[in-house]
Amino acid sequence: MTSTDETEARRKVRLSPEVxxxxxxxxxxxxxxxxxxxxxxxxxxxxxxxxxxQSVLHYFPSMNQLLLxxxxxxxxxxxxxxxxxxxPEPTPAAARQYxxxxxxxxxxxxxxxxxxxxxxxxxxxxxxxxxxxxxxxSRQATAELEMALAWKADPGVAAVELLAFWQGLExxxxxxxxxxxxxxxAAFCHRFFA
Amino acid sequence: MTSTDETEARRKVRLSPEVxxxxxxxxxxxxxxxxxxxxxxxxxxxxxxxxxxQSVLHYFPSMNQLLLxxxxxxxxxxxxxxxxxxxPEPTPAAARQYxxxxxxxxxxxxxxxxxxxxxxxxxxxxxxxxxxxxxxxSRQATAELEMALAWKADPGVAAVELLAFWQGLExxxxxxxxxxxxxxxAAFCHRFFA
DNA sequence: CCAGAACTTTACCACTCGGTAGATAGCGGG
DNA sequence: CCCGCTATCTACCGAGTGGTAAAGTTCTGG
Numbered sequence: 202m203t204s205t206d207e208t209e210a211r212r213k214v215r216l217s218p219e220v221x222x223x224x225x226x227x228x229x230x231x232x233x234x235x236x237x238x239x240x241x242x243x244x245x246x247x248x249x250x251x252x253x254x255q256s257v258l259h260y261f262p263s264m265n266q267l268l269l270x271x272x273x274x275x276x277x278x279x280x281x282x283x284x285x286x287x288x289p290e291p292t293p294a295a296a297r298q299y300x301x302x303x304x305x306x307x308x309x310x311x312x313x314x315x316x317x318x319x320x321x322x323x324x325x326x327x328x329x330x331x332x333x334x335x336x337x338x339s340r341q342a343t344a345e346l347e348m349a350l351a352w353k354a355d356p357g358v359a360a361v362e363l364l365a366f367w368q369g370l371e372x373x374x375x376x377x378x379x380x381x382x383x384x385x386x387a388a389f390c391h392r393f394f395a
Numbered sequence: 396m397t398s399t400d401e402t403e404a405r406r407k408v409r410l411s412p413e414v415x416x417x418x419x420x421x422x423x424x425x426x427x428x429x430x431x432x433x434x435x436x437x438x439x440x441x442x443x444x445x446x447x448x449q450s451v452l453h454y455f456p457s458m459n460q461l462l463l464x465x466x467x468x469x470x471x472x473x474x475x476x477x478x479x480x481x482x483p484e485p486t487p488a489a490a491r492q493y494x495x496x497x498x499x500x501x502x503x504x505x506x507x508x509x510x511x512x513x514x515x516x517x518x519x520x521x522x523x524x525x526x527x528x529x530x531x532x533s534r535q536a537t538a539e540l541e542m543a544l545a546w547k548a549d550p551g552v553a554a555v556e557l558l559a560f561w562q563g564l565e566x567x568x569x570x571x572x573x574x575x576x577x578x579x580x581a582a583f584c585h586r587f588f589a
Numbered sequence: 590c591c592a593g594a595a596c597t598t599t600a601c602c603a604c605t606c607g608g609t610a611g612a613t614a615g616c617g618g619g
Numbered sequence: 620c621c622c623g624c625t626a627t628c629t630a631c632c633g634a635g636t637g638g639t640a641a642a643g644t645t646c647t648g649g
Contacts, residue, residue: 215596215645236520239433243637254637256597264637315519322516325509325569326430339570361567361579366556369563373555375519376533385555392586409615409626437607448607450627458607 214251222260224250226274229267234316237323238268238331265330272320272334275313291351297394299349300363301386307371308382314371363393408445416454418444420468423461428510431517432462432525459524466514466528469507485545491588493543494557495580501565502576508565557587 216224228249232241243254243264250257261267289299307314324331346360353359366389374382410418422443426435437448437458444451455461483493501508518525540554547553560583568576 213597213644218596221596236522237431237433237517239431240517240520242635244635252596253598255599255639258638259596262638319516319519321566322513323431323434325513326434328430336570339567355582358579358582361564361574362560362582365563365567365579366560366583367563368566369559369561370555372515372562373559376530380555385552385559388549388552388556389560407614407627412626415626436605438605446626447628449609449629452608453626456608 218260221250221252225257225260225267226271230271230275230316231312233268233271234312234319237319238329239323243267268320268330269334271316272331275316289349291349293352293394296349296352297390300367301390304367304386305383308374311375311378315375318368318372318375359393366393412454415444415446419451419454419461420465424465424469424510425506427462427465428506428513431513432523433517437461462524463528465510466525469510483543485543487546487588490543490546491584494561495584498561498580499577502568505569509569512562512566512569553587560587 225246229241229246232245232249243257246267247254247257257267261270286299286302289295320331321335323329324335326332343360343364346363347356350356350359350363370382370385370389373385374380419440423435423440426439426443437451440461441448441451451461455464480493480496483489514525515529517523518529520526537554537558540558541550544550544553544557564576564579564583567579568574
């Protein structure tokens with residue numbers, strides 16, 4: 202993609218910093234969730250926004266910082282949409298309802314699931330810029346699950362079990378969009394929350 | 396890493412084609428499983444083997460071909476080690492024993508699990524050189540599981556359920572090496588195969 | 590209506606990428 | 620012993636990378 206001036210020179214469009222920043226983050230999210238951080242360049246992000254890579258660097262000091270901004274932006278948005286979710290009482294029925302609701306919300310955000318899948322894999326490497334982010338996040342998720350599964354015989358094992366199935370199912374759903382994740386989820390829950 | 400001549404010039408070591416090819420595939424597997432295909436270069440592979448990147452290209456016509464060679468080599472090796480595994484009868488006990496044996500074998504190959512995790516994520520993108528490989532492989536795995544779970548009420552759903560938990564657990568184990576995957580596996584099987 | 594702030598640009602830089610062409614050197618067979 | 624085969628090398632290419640410096644252009648407040 203040389204993307205030379207095709208039939209028209211680029212019009213210089215000036216946007217407010219807030220709008221531009223959000224646009225950059227949105228496009229970066231889209232591109233990274235599509236091909237992974239290692240396969241996306243500053244120029245790609247710029248092109249998707251209709252600006253040069255140097256303009257992207259005007260808002261984010263480096264590519265790594267942009268990646269972290271993408272993740273933080275996502276966390277902030279999650280906090281908004283999920284904010285009012287009550288912590289479940291430690292009973293099977295309450296926990297099942299709680300996790301099912303979050304699961305349903307997730308599968309309406311295909312791009313985000315894909316982002317975390319791809320980045321989570323890349324970030325296994327300790328030198329990846331998002332390595333620490335994912336390490337901390339995984340620890341936190343396990344702890345939260347363990348608390349909601351206190352009624353289980355072994356909450357520690359149960360937490361890993363639920364977490365493993367959960368994200369494994371999301372991955373299968375990414376690979377095969379035709380599959381009905383809620384049906385599989387229900388089959389698992391029928392045995393797990395009993 | 397400029398890797399200049401440190402205290403000693405490089406000795407030109409000449410190996411037989413078979414030995415060198417295998418060495419290259421082995422090192423490429425190691426590097427890719429560590430950081431992903433998109434983050435490994437021909438020069439990295441060459442350096443790991445003590446040769447120049449051009450010498451790597453002497454054996455594999457391109458980086459993409461090297462990646463495919465890595466995957467094919469792995470499949471061939473799997474066929475050797477797993478060759479004598481009998482297809483299970485479609486009963487709960489036989490299926491449980493069958494899958495448990497494969498699972499135990501897998502968790503002795505951390506690097507390979509990691510290779511498939513990282514590559515599987517990158518290969519979601521249709522432009523990735525291993526995209527077709529993973530699409531076909533996933534289809535095949537689901538079909539095989541479905542056959543071994545014919546005794547289930549809904550083998551299609553059960554196959555996805557088992558596959559999801561399976562690979563989700565492997566991923567959790569990659570993230571946290573301290574966890575005991577066999578314990579979690581047993582907990583899941585206790586309910587799933589009943 | 591002008592001046593300054595700042596958004597976007599062009600012009601670079603040093604480096605790495607995958608890949609090609611041709612020279613060099615180590616090994617086995619005669 | 621040396622000659623041919625070929626594994627490996629040096630040298631190079633065009634394109635792309637993240638990032639810096641500074642000029643230009645657009646908007647806005649006084």
